[in-house]
Amino acid sequence: MINKLRxxxxxxxxxxxxxxxxxxxxxxxxxxxxxxxxxxxxxxIYLKAYQFGYAVKAIQEDGEKRIFPDGKEPSIMEVExxxxxxxxxxxxxxxxxxxxxxxxxxxxxxxxxxxxxxxIIEVGPIFFDDPGKFKLRCSxxxxxxHPFMVADLIVKPNTYFPVLLIITVVVSAMTLLYVxxxxxxxxxxIPLDRDIDLLKVRFIGPILKKFxxxxxxxxxxxxxxxxxxxxxxxxxxxGNPTGNMNFSIVIIWILWLAAVEILILLGARTWCTLCPxxxxxxxxxxxxxxxxxxxxxWTSIGKKWPNKLNNMWIPALFFLTMSLFVPxxxxxxxxxxxxxxxxxxxxxxIYLVFDPKRNFCRNICPANGYIxxxxxxxxxxxxxxxxxxxxxxxxxxxxxxxxxxxxxxxKLYPGGHKENTYCGQCYECLKSCPxxxxxxxxxxxxQDLARIGAKAKNRFDEAYTGFIRFTVAIFYELVxxxxxxxxxxxxxxGIIYGANLATIGLLSPTLEALNYWFxxxxxxxxxxxxxxxGLFYIFSWISKKLSGVNDIPTKQLFLSFSYALAPYGIFLxxxxxxxxxxxxxxxxxxxxxxxxxxxxxxxGTKFEWQPFSPEALPYIQTPLLLLGLAIAINAxxxxxxxxxxxxxxxxxATFVMGVLHTMAGLVFAWVIAG
Amino acid sequence: MSAEIQQVERRVSPKNDAIENICKALxxxxxxxxxxxxxxxxxxxxxxxxxxxxxxxxxxxxxxxxVAYCGxxxxxxxxxxxxxxxxxxxxxxxELFKAGKDFASSIWDEIEVKGTDKRKCQEIADSISSRIFDxxxxx
Ligand code: SF4
Ligand SMILES: [Cu+2]
Numbered sequence: 001m002i003n004k005l006r007x008x009x010x011x012x013x014x015x016x017x018x019x020x021x022x023x024x025x026x027x028x029x030x031x032x033x034x035x036x037x038x039x040x041x042x043x044x045i046y047l048k049a050y051q052f053g054y055a056v057k058a059i060q061e062d063g064e065k066r067i068f069p070d071g072k073e074p075s076i077m078e079v080e081x082x083x084x085x086x087x088x089x090x091x092x093x094x095x096x097x098x099x100x101x102x103x104x105x106x107x108x109x110x111x112x113x114x115x116x117x118x119x120i121i122e123v124g125p126i127f128f129d130d131p132g133k134f135k136l137r138c139s140x141x142x143x144x145x146h147p148f149m150v151a152d153l154i155v156k157p158n159t160y161f162p163v164l165l166i167i168t169v170v171v172s173a174m175t176l177l178y179v180x181x182x183x184x185x186x187x188x189x190i191p192l193d194r195d196i197d198l199l200k201v202r203f204i205g206p207i208l209k210k211f212x213x214x215x216x217x218x219x220x221x222x223x224x225x226x227x228x229x230x231x232x233x234x235x236x237x238x239g240n241p242t243g244n245m246n247f248s249i250v251i252i253w254i255l256w257l258a259a260v261e262i263l264i265l266l267g268a269r270t271w272c273t274l275c276p277x278x279x280x281x282x283x284x285x286x287x288x289x290x291x292x293x294x295x296x297x298w299t300s301i302g303k304k305w306p307n308k309l310n311n312m313w314i315p316a317l318f319f320l321t322m323s324l325f326v327p328x329x330x331x332x333x334x335x336x337x338x339x340x341x342x343x344x345x346x347x348x349x350i351y352l353v354f355d356p357k358r359n360f361c362r363n364i365c366p367a368n369g370y371i372x373x374x375x376x377x378x379x380x381x382x383x384x385x386x387x388x389x390x391x392x393x394x395x396x397x398x399x400x401x402x403x404x405x406x407x408x409x410x411k412l413y414p415g416g417h418k419e420n421t422y423c424g425q426c427y428e429c430l431k432s433c434p435x436x437x438x439x440x441x442x443x444x445x446x447q448d449l450a451r452i453g454a455k456a457k458n459r460f461d462e463a464y465t466g467f468i469r470f471t472v473a474i475f476y477e478l479v480x481x482x483x484x485x486x487x488x489x490x491x492x493x494g495i496i497y498g499a500n501l502a503t504i505g506l507l508s509p510t511l512e513a514l515n516y517w518f519x520x521x522x523x524x525x526x527x528x529x530x531x532x533x534g535l536f537y538i539f540s541w542i543s544k545k546l547s548g549v550n551d552i553p554t555k556q557l558f559l560s561f562s563y564a565l566a567p568y569g570i571f572l573x574x575x576x577x578x579x580x581x582x583x584x585x586x587x588x589x590x591x592x593x594x595x596x597x598x599x600x601x602x603x604g605t606k607f608e609w610q611p612f613s614p615e616a617l618p619y620i621q622t623p624l625l626l627l628g629l630a631i632a633i634n635a636x637x638x639x640x641x642x643x644x645x646x647x648x649x650x651x652x653a654t655f656v657m658g659v660l661h662t663m664a665g666l667v668f669a670w671v672i673a674g
Numbered sequence: 675m676s677a678e679i680q681q682v683e684r685r686v687s688p689k690n691d692a693i694e695n696i697c698k699a700l701x702x703x704x705x706x707x708x709x710x711x712x713x714x715x716x717x718x719x720x721x722x723x724x725x726x727x728x729x730x731x732x733x734x735x736x737x738x739x740x741v742a743y744c745g746x747x748x749x750x751x752x753x754x755x756x757x758x759x760x761x762x763x764x765x766x767x768x769e770l771f772k773a774g775k776d777f778a779s780s781i782w783d784e785i786e787v788k789g790t791d792k793r794k795c796q797e798i799a800d801s802i803s804s805r806i807f808d809x810x811x812x813x
Contacts, residue, residue, distance in 0.1 A: 295726070296743060297733045392764045395745055395771040402746040434749055434767050436760035 032090045032120050033058060033067075042084035042125040045077055049115050050092035052145035052492075053485035054136055074483040075151040081131045083155075086124035091115045097139030098123060100153060102130065102615030112139050112608065131155045133618065133673055135481065137583070139609055144331035145492055147244050147584060152483040161673045164622060168629065168669050172662040175630040179637040179654055182647040187446045187634050195443035197385060212427045212440070215405075218273065219290035226276035229340065231595050236337020240597025243331040244609075247595035250587035252340070253330040258577035260371065265445075265570050268378035269371055272424040277343050278360055281351025282409070292403060300356040305363070312461035315369025320468050320528060322366055324521045326476075327491035358409045362422055373465045375420035376448050377567035377631075382425055383417050383441045390415030390437060398429040398438065405432030414438060419448045421462070445567055446635045453563035453639035456556075463558070466565035467536065468528045473572040474664070475527065478671045481579050490520035535660065536562065543656035547640075547649040560639050561657050564632040568661065571628025572668060575621040582620075583611045618673045625672075629665040633658045692773075692780035696720065696748075697810035699773035703766050704752045713807060719751035720777070721803035724785075727778050728795035732787050741778040748774025 033046060046058035048071065055071030079085055089098060098113040103126055115121050138149035178188070185192045199209040211217055228251065236248035243249035260271045283289055285300045328335050347360040361368050384390050398414040401407030405428040408414050412422055414429035415437065429438045456462070479487050493513035509517070540558040544550075586609050591597075593606040600606075636657045640650035705716060723744045730740045749770040753761060761767050781802070787794055 295729045295733055295735070296740065297735060389764055392768070394768050395742070395749075395775075397746055400739070400742060400746075402743075403750045434746070434753065434761050435764060436762075 029090070032088065035060070035088055037122075039086045039125060040084075042086045043079060044086045044088055047087055047089040048092050049089060049096035049098070049138065049149075051094065051143045052138075052149045052488065054138075054149070054151040055092075056151075073486070075485060076483050077136075077151070077153045079128045079153065079155050081128065081155055081157065083128050084125040085128060086122055087126075089115050089121045089123065090119070091117045093117060094142050095140055096142050096149070097137075099137045099139040099611070100126070101134045101137070101611070101617075102132075102613075103128065103134060114140055128155045131157055132160055132615070133158055134615060137611070137614075141242055141244055141609075144243055145327065145488060146242075147331075148480045148488055150481050150483065158673070160618065161669070164618075164669045164673045165666055167622070168626065168665045169662060171626045171630055172633055172658055172665065175633040176651075176655060176658050179634060180651055182641075182651075184641075185450070185638070187444045187638070188630055190444040192444055192447045192450075192638075195381075195383075195441040195447070198380075198440040198442050200439070208440070209430075212430050215292070215431065216290045218426060221274050222276050222279050225274050226279055229276050229344075233337055233341055233344075235596050236333045236340065238596060239333055241333060242597065243333060244584070244587050245591075245594070245597035246333040247591040247597070248333045248336045248340075249330060250584070250591045252336055254580050254584045255588040258581045260367070261570065261573040261577040264371055264374045265378055265574060266380065267425075268375040268380045268420050269423060269425045270380070271371055272361065272368070273426065275361075277340075277365070278347040278351065278358065280344065281348045281356070281360070284348070285351050285356035286406070292401075292406060296401070298356045300351060301353050302356065303354050305354045305357075305359045309359075309363045311363065311459075312369045312373070312465050314364050315366050315372075316461055316465040316468055318364070318366035319369055319465070320525065323468070323472050323524055323528075324517075327488065327493075327520075331492075357411050358424055358426075361424055362410060369465050370469050372421045373462055373469070374566050374570040374573075375423075376452055376563070377445050377570050378420060379442055379445055381417070381420055381441050381443060381447070382414065382423050382427070382429065383439065384415045384437050385439050386437060387416070389435055393435060393437075395434075397432045397434055401428075402432040402434060404434075405429065407432065419452050421452075445631055446638065449563050449566060449635045450638035450642040453560040453635075454642035456559045456563065459559055463562040464529070464533070466562045466569060467533045470565045470569040470572065470664070471528045471532045472524070473569060473576055474668050474671060475524065477572075477576050477579060477668070481583075482671065487520070487523070490516045490523070493517045539656055539660040543640075543653035546656055547644065547652040549644055549649055549653075552643065557643075557653070560643060561636055561653075563639060564635040564657070564661070567635055568628045568632035568664075571624045571631070575624040575668075575672070578620050578624075579617060581612075582617055583614050584609075585612055586610045621672050622669075625665055625668055629661055632661045636661070690780060692776040693806060693809060696773040696777045696806070699748075699769050700752070700810070703770055704756065713804070715755065717803045717807040718755060719748050719774075720806050721799045722747050722751045723774055723778050724781065724802045725795050725799040727782055728785055728787055728798050731782070731785055732795065737779075737782050741782055742775050744778030745771035745773070745775035748777075 035044060044058075044060040045056060046060070048055040048057050054075055056068060056075055056077055057071055058065055058067045059072075059077075060066075087098070094117060096115045098115060098121070113121065113123055132155055134153045134155065136151040136153055138146055140146075142149065175188070183189070197205075199205045199212075201208075232248040232251055235246050239246045239248065243253075263270050285298045286293055287297075287299055322329055322339070325335070329339065330336075343365065346364065350360040350364065390396075393415070396413065396415065397405075397407070399407050399412075408429060409426055410422050410424045414423070415433070417423060430440075478484070479491070493509060493516045537554065537558050540561055541554045543561070544552065544554050544557055586607060590606045593602045593604060594600045633654060637650055637654040640653045641647065644650045644653070700719065704719065705711075708716075726744055726747050727740070749761070749767060752770055753759065785798065787798070
């Protein structure tokens with residue numbers, strides 16, 4: 001058995017080849033492939049819907065029929081602009097649906113197209129007059145991977161793709177041209193040494209300040225989220241096993257995931273302000289829900305947190321591990337339930353055993369790592385108003401606490417904040433500072449990156465957080481919303497069903513399933529840990545050679561330049577978040593009325609899946625990509641300028657790294673439009 | 675008067691640096707220009723600190739971090755008695771903090787409390803703070 005496993009793994013390693021998924025036998029297959037109707041000059045596409053994909057089995061055009069016995073791979077269909085297409089569809093297994101972004105007429109939208117097993121459904125002729133890349137989507141819940149049952153339809157000429165490639169190159173060239181003029185401490189023309197004291201803005205400032213200095217603010221924000229998470233846990237364990245009908249899946253992996261990405265850019269670690277996961281530990285340790293305890297006694301053993309864990313490695317690897325199981329995590333409620341249940345319990349234990357600070361948040365939580373890393377690209381930051389005041393102020397209540405607020409639970413010196421990485425925005429320092437010197441600042445993306453990048457020494461943990469997040473963003477967009485079914489099947493271990501923990505197959509995987517998963521894990525981890533960082537290292541080396549700096553090791557440049565991925569990565573993740581939101585926004589709203597997926601309609605918010613202009617996605621994602629790219633290049637320049645203190649050298653290094661960033665941008669452009 | 679209180683009060687003399695400093699700091703940042711206030715209100719900041727030290731000792735807390743915290747207690751007590759939420763003067767924040775901290779440190783080892791008697795600490799605080807008020811005034 002073990003030997004067999006070894007051999008399989010070895011063979012898998014040797015032949016990373018796609019696996020054919022379509023094999024279910026349908027009685028009416030012959031009948032289906034021999035269309036008796038005359039469709040005139042329309043193209044006929046013979047589609048077989050299966051769990052989980054659309055196999056193009058034959059294409060009939062000008063009286064000629066091309067057959068793909070194993071289904072066309074990847075599942076991309078092409079039509080000339082102005083062409084007419086009839087889709088002749090059957091189902092290989094269960095009932096599926098059929099939806100084309102931008103081309104499903106309103107009449108059909110209300111009356112969705114169902115493909116039931118044993119039936120032949122003809123859709124069309126559809127007249128394709130609008131060129132571009134469109135997605136075919138399943139519109140009927142058909143199993144765990146249903147939301148990712150997506151194929152591509154390209155209406156030629158897809159001019160947007162080459163145009164986007166050109167724009168991408170032009171934008172990076174323009175950014176390089178801009179930095180070639182040696183802009184000092186600026187980001188795309190906006191000075192980085194300026195910021196706005198949000199608590200001093202007219203009208204909103206005082207209100208915001210009152211709110212943030214109110215002791216109950218944290219509690220008031222956490223409690224609703226705690227209730228939501230309790231519903232998440234309940235539905236994760238007891239709800240409908242089909243992901244998109246389950247509150248836990250749709251709230252966490254559509255709403256929460258997307259919201260957090262957007263929040264990072266606009267509000268840094270605002271999620272951490274709201275997060276209920278460490279709440280039990282914090283309340284218990286403080287023996288208070290929101291007040292400051294009068295006598296500073298904690299409910300905790302208070303062991304010292306080990307220094308070795310004082311970094312981002314566990315969060316980064318935790319995040320990567322979750323990525324290795326992501327097709328499971330985001331489609332099987334029970335897996336989500338287990339992961340979040342585990343996080344709640346772990347946070348509580350850590351609070352009770354170690355010094356009652358945010359050790360769990362800082363050094364364990366998988367979300368913390370990336371939220372903290374990307375927060376340095378945020379436009380929001382908790383900072384001191386006047387650093388001189390802090391320098392003169394010896395008591396430093398922001399660190400040790402005062403009768404008005406706890407000392408920084410994140411173990412920082414808030415008055416001296418120069419980066420966002422570990423500031424959890426609990427706003428205790430706004431309360432504890434007796435000099436009213438702490439505030440909330442609005443600034444341009446990338447204010448701190450040059451400094452953080454330049455001083456990065458041995459922060460491989462943070463660099464790797466950047467690499468993992470950056471590659472995974474592109475990979476997810478390609479895999480989950482792309483036409484490559486074999487990759488999805490790898491990640492899903494080729495398993496179609498899975499109602500509860502015993503039957504989803506994770507506990508007793510078959511050899512075949514392991515085989516699949518192994519390929520997936522190898523691919524994800526390979527790209528994130530070796531492939532892309534390797535490329536990054538090579539480019540760092542070239543940039544060192546080309547800029548002629550010999551006294552700085554390549555390793556240093558590799559680490560320093562990696563911080564450009566903080567803004568770049570977050571913009572790509574926001575682009576991915578839009579794919580999730582526009583297509584699936586109706587699920588979370590429906591789930592409010594039917595959290596357990598039992599068919600309830602508690603508040604009358606339940607309705608059919610209805611994407612919101614998904615055909616506009618590439619145009620929404622384009623500016624995000626371009627902005628991310630331009631900022632990444634400018635940030636690289638700022639970092640290089642800080643390290644070299646020499647414009648010419650900095651520019652040369654930026655040019656080299658800019659080529660890499662542009663290449664990544666082109667890949668993303670291909671994913672969204674090609 | 676209980677034995678503990680007597681023991682502490684022995685240390686309460688104008689010759690004690692910590693006492694002298696707390697008198698000065700309070701005079702400068704609190705009492706100055708406030709003639710009409712009652713003895714109780716005038717000495718409340720000191721009372722707050724003594725009570726905290728007493729309670730902290732009862733709970734077996736760590737001296738080093740708690741006496742520092744007493745600095746903040748003194749400062750915040752003065753702030754609230756002067757109708758402010760925050761100070762606008764780093765000097766004030768530093769001086770009151772230091773005075774409170776040193777004072778707490780000087781009385782920490784002297785106070786000995788056992789048991790759970792709630793009123794005990796209040797008694798000690800009342801007694802010590804009023805003695806200190808007299809000492810300050812006699813200067
Ligand atoms: S933030 Fe406030 S408490 Fe902290 S050092 Fe600055 S002035 Fe002091
Ligand atoms: Cu389907």
